[in-house]
Amino acid sequence: MKQFLLVFLGGGLGSMLRYVLSKALNNYFQHFFLGTFLVNVAGCLLIGLLLGLSLKENLLSQSQLLLLVTGFCGGFTTFSAFAFEKHSLLRSGELLHFSFYTLSSIVLGIAAVALGLWLAKLL
Numbered sequence: 001m002k003q004f005l006l007v008f009l010g011g012g013l014g015s016m017l018r019y020v021l022s023k024a025l026n027n028y029f030q031h032f033f034l035g036t037f038l039v040n041v042a043g044c045l046l047i048g049l050l051l052g053l054s055l056k057e058n059l060l061s062q063s064q065l066l067l068l069v070t071g072f073c074g075g076f077t078t079f080s081a082f083a084f085e086k087h088s089l090l091r092s093g094e095l096l097h098f099s100f101y102t103l104s105s106i107v108l109g110i111a112a113v114a115l116g117l118w119l120a121k122l123l
Contacts, residue, residue: 003066010071014043018076031097033085036078037105043077044109048116056120 018039025035050069054060060068082105089098 011075014075045112048113052120
């Protein structure tokens with residue numbers, strides 16, 4: 001039961017922070033959802049850093065990983081919102097914006113995970 005509560009708490013906090021950031025930032029550029037983009041890249045960086053630190057130094061307990069990685073990062077990142085926004089761009093014929101946003105989100109997300117893992121090795 002404890003594991004479910006940790007995931008629930010972390011997911012709720014991550015979801016609330018995602019909502020606040022997306023609401024504040026998604027209106028800055030037409031055809032580019034800045035809040036969702038930044039949340040996904042930051043979430044990838046955070047999950048890489050947390051997992052890297054855990055693997056390197058065994059700094060995080062199983063309960064802390066559930067709270068922070070599974071719960072918080074899972075609630076914070078927004079792949080479902082990402083997919084819906086891509087669908088909206090395709091439906092409206094915005095192929096250039098769709099391509100740029102999709103490619104940059106994937107490339108920077110993967111790079112952010114790698115950066116987080118690398119930073120964890122330095123700490």
